[in-house]
Amino acid sequence: MIRFDNVGLRYGSGPEILRDVTFHVLPGSFHFLTGPSGAGKTTLLRLLFMSLRPSRGLIFVFGENVTDLSASGRSALRRRIGIVFQDFRLLDHLTTWENVALPLRVMGKRESDYKEDVTDLLRWVGLGDRINAYLEILSGGEKQRVATARAVNGRPELLVADEPTGNVDPAIGNRLLRLFVELNRLGTSVIIATHDYALMEQLEAPRLVLYDGHLQMR
Amino acid sequence: MTFLNDIRDYPWTSLLTGLLPARIVSLLPARFQTKTAQIVPSASIAGNALTVVIAIMSFLACLTAGAVYMINQSANAWVNDIASEITIELDPINTADIEKKMTLVSLFLAKQKGVTRVKPLTADDSAKLLEPWLGQTSALAALPIPRLIAVEIDRSNPPDIQLIKTALTQNFEGVTLDDHRRWQAEIKTITRTAALGGLAVLSLVAAATIAVIVSATRSAMASNREIIEVLHFVGANERFISREFERHFLGLGARAGLLGAIAAALAFLILPLMMHVLGGGVVTEAETSRLIGSGELDLWGYVLCLLVALAVAGICMITSRLGVIRVLKSYA
Numbered sequence: 001m002i003r004f005d006n007v008g009l010r011y012g013s014g015p016e017i018l019r020d021v022t023f024h025v026l027p028g029s030f031h032f033l034t035g036p037s038g039a040g041k042t043t044l045l046r047l048l049f050m051s052l053r054p055s056r057g058l059i060f061v062f063g064e065n066v067t068d069l070s071a072s073g074r075s076a077l078r079r080r081i082g083i084v085f086q087d088f089r090l091l092d093h094l095t096t097w098e099n100v101a102l103p104l105r106v107m108g109k110r111e112s113d114y115k116e117d118v119t120d121l122l123r124w125v126g127l128g129d130r131i132n133a134y135l136e137i138l139s140g141g142e143k144q145r146v147a148t149a150r151a152v153n154g155r156p157e158l159l160v161a162d163e164p165t166g167n168v169d170p171a172i173g174n175r176l177l178r179l180f181v182e183l184n185r186l187g188t189s190v191i192i193a194t195h196d197y198a199l200m201e202q203l204e205a206p207r208l209v210l211y212d213g214h215l216q217m218r
Numbered sequence: 219m220t221f222l223n224d225i226r227d228y229p230w231t232s233l234l235t236g237l238l239p240a241r242i243v244s245l246l247p248a249r250f251q252t253k254t255a256q257i258v259p260s261a262s263i264a265g266n267a268l269t270v271v272i273a274i275m276s277f278l279a280c281l282t283a284g285a286v287y288m289i290n291q292s293a294n295a296w297v298n299d300i301a302s303e304i305t306i307e308l309d310p311i312n313t314a315d316i317e318k319k320m321t322l323v324s325l326f327l328a329k330q331k332g333v334t335r336v337k338p339l340t341a342d343d344s345a346k347l348l349e350p351w352l353g354q355t356s357a358l359a360a361l362p363i364p365r366l367i368a369v370e371i372d373r374s375n376p377p378d379i380q381l382i383k384t385a386l387t388q389n390f391e392g393v394t395l396d397d398h399r400r401w402q403a404e405i406k407t408i409t410r411t412a413a414l415g416g417l418a419v420l421s422l423v424a425a426a427t428i429a430v431i432v433s434a435t436r437s438a439m440a441s442n443r444e445i446i447e448v449l450h451f452v453g454a455n456e457r458f459i460s461r462e463f464e465r466h467f468l469g470l471g472a473r474a475g476l477l478g479a480i481a482a483a484l485a486f487l488i489l490p491l492m493m494h495v496l497g498g499g500v501v502t503e504a505e506t507s508r509l510i511g512s513g514e515l516d517l518w519g520y521v522l523c524l525l526v527a528l529a530v531a532g533i534c535m536i537t538s539r540l541g542v543i544r545v546l547k548s549y550a
Contacts, residue, residue: 049451071547072455079453089448093259102257103452150452 007057035210082151276478286416332377471534
């Protein structure tokens with residue numbers, strides 16, 4: 001599903017941030033991506049999500065070599081991936097419901113076909129009373145849940161989450177983890193970048209550990 | 219086929235919401251109202267100033283198109299008039315009895331095949347034709363004014379003009395035939411020049427509109443960069459993103475285009491009055507009227523203004539789409 005072969009990345013003529021990163025994510029698998037702050041977790045996710053190009057090596061996403069993929073090809077692959085950003089990347093002028101529905105709207109689906117599903121999903125993540133709220137009145141934790149709901153909406157083939165429990169209390173964190181596990185049971189591959197050891201200990205899953213630009217599987 | 223799909227899938231009903239004030243839109247049936255939130259907020263697209271600039275462009279384009287249309291109509295009427303008529307001129311000098319000669323020539327012409335009407339103009343009629351230039355003066359009676367015979371011809375079965383010309387020269391002295399070909403050619407040249415001039419002005423207006431929209435699209439994209447990024451992350455392709463921008467520009471173009479067209483239509487409505495007030499006397503007014511008509515547009519002229527407004531909206535839409543796609547390609 002996802003394959004990194006000897007991937008290296010440097011910004012401009014600076015030092016390599018990622019070196020010889022090689023790993024393979026199988027369909028239906030669940031991985032944690034961990035490492036100290038600044039180890040390059042977010043950079044690796046950006047490579048995986050095709051918003052960065054590697055300086056060297058090969059990246060295959062759903063069997064496609066992303067290095068020579070066209071813009072429309074990248075868009076098509078991104079539709080199969082759900083991503084939760086550390087800084088949420090939500091649209092402030094849209095309501096909670098509209099933000100969560102955005103990927104389905106982009107896919108060209110009719111609003112009547114997903115209206116109830118999006119509402120149910122928002123209730124599930126504990127935002128049933130915030131459906132028509134604008135983001136400016138939501139707390140950081142609530143925004144985190146909106147971003148998570150947007151990523152899992154449309155049941156992607158791969159879910160990538162960058163510190164998805166960083167801004168929520170443990171109870172909500174556990175609930176979000178259950179959501180990811182449930183999605184994984186339905187066939188979605190999941191990669192969660194976190195340095196929350198308590199979260200990782202709740203689940204028996206392989207860990208991709210980044211340290212000093214190198215990646216190790218544990 | 220993508221283009222056809224684009225037309226089919228286009229949220230045309232959203233155009234109404236862009237064109238009409240929100241208060242009126244809320245009164246429309248539900249199917250004409252767009253409930254889906256705008257991903258690119260209207261406020262982030264250059265608003266009133268851009269609308270005014272595009273409205274002025276549309277106004278200028280409508281004025282130009284209307285003026286060319288008016289001149290063309292007027293010239294066509296001229297050409298039609300003079301093509302269905304020939305004029306015979308009798309030189310009064312060295313003619314003892316000019317009235318007798320007028321009668322003989324008229325009878326000769328009336329017998330010719332393809333001639334439908336022969337109208338000899340009296341000496342007073344000829345003098346009146348000179349009045350706009352010479353004024354009312356008794357001196358006109360003393361001048362050897364050429365006498366004229368207006369001959370109407372059957373345009374569906376025209377006479378052999380060359381044959382009549384030869385016969386007149388052979389049978390009468392001092393009689394010439396003018397088939398107005400020189401005038402027709404000159405009118406056609408003037409019309410063609412006006413049309414080319416109009417086309418040049420329209421091209422400049424279109425180029426200026428495109429430049430303004432390209433610049434507005436770039437600034438709209440720069441101020442919505444974060445939204446574009448999010449759209450990319452959720453898998454939106456260039457077509458989806460460009461549509462989100464172009465719907466704003468289509469609404470803006472249609473609104474501004476219509477404003478310009480309405481202003482131009484009003485200008486054409488008051489033009490006859492202006493021509494009368496600022497006409498500069500009877501002669502100048504008459505000359506202007508002969509050249510460009512009465513200053514009034516007919517129904518098709520107003521339809522032309524509407525088409526120009528639609529073209530302005532189309533230019534705004536297409537330019538913004540191409541502009542967005544070009545900028546998106548530069549991001550990649």
